[in-house]
Amino acid sequence: MLYRIAADALMLLHLLFILLVLFGGLLVLRWRGLLGWHLPMVVWGAAAELFQLPCPLTGWENAMRRAAGQTGYGGGFIEHYLYPLIYPAGLTPRLQLWLGALVLAVNAPVYLRLLRSRRRA
Structure with missing residues (x-):
């Protein structure tokens, strides 16, 4: 049960990371x-998408799910959770x-x- 909770928490952390990459500039x-x-x-978020780099969070989540007796998933977080939506x-x-x-x-x-506000200051 602990591994499943950890995997779910990591999934939420992964989602938060993606949201911060997109909107953290605000x-x-x-x-x-x-x-x-x-x-x-x-930089990491753009590079991961532009160069199709594997995200380490996906591997960790899959490992925790397998340890919890669940099956992992193929592909990445976006492909598995967000893209189907x-x-x-x-x-x-x-x-x-x-x-x-x-x-x-x-x-x-x-x-x-x-940058513009910094130049003015």
């Missing part, structure tokens, strides 16, 4: 001290490129604004 606008945390998250077909490398571009597109205006 927090950075308010609290500049988060910049050192958010920027590496954006949005699209019925499988995640393709081309779509992953678009997701990586989305990460950059959502965060670029935030960081451009930060």
Whole structure:
């Protein structure tokens, strides 16, 4: 039971990470001290999608699920949990490129604004 709870908690942490990658820039606008945390998250999130890199959280979650007597899943977190909610077909490398571009597109205006405000100061 403990492994299942840990796997579920890791799944929620994974989702939180994805949401922070996409929208954490808004927090950075308010609290500049988060910049050192958010920027590496954006770099990893974009790189993972653009280069189809495996996420270590997926492997950990699968290991915990197997330890709990459950089956793991193939593919990544987005493909397993989020993508089926949005699209019925499988995640393709081309779509992953678009997701990586989305990460950059959502965060670029935030960081451009930060750079501009820093130059004025």
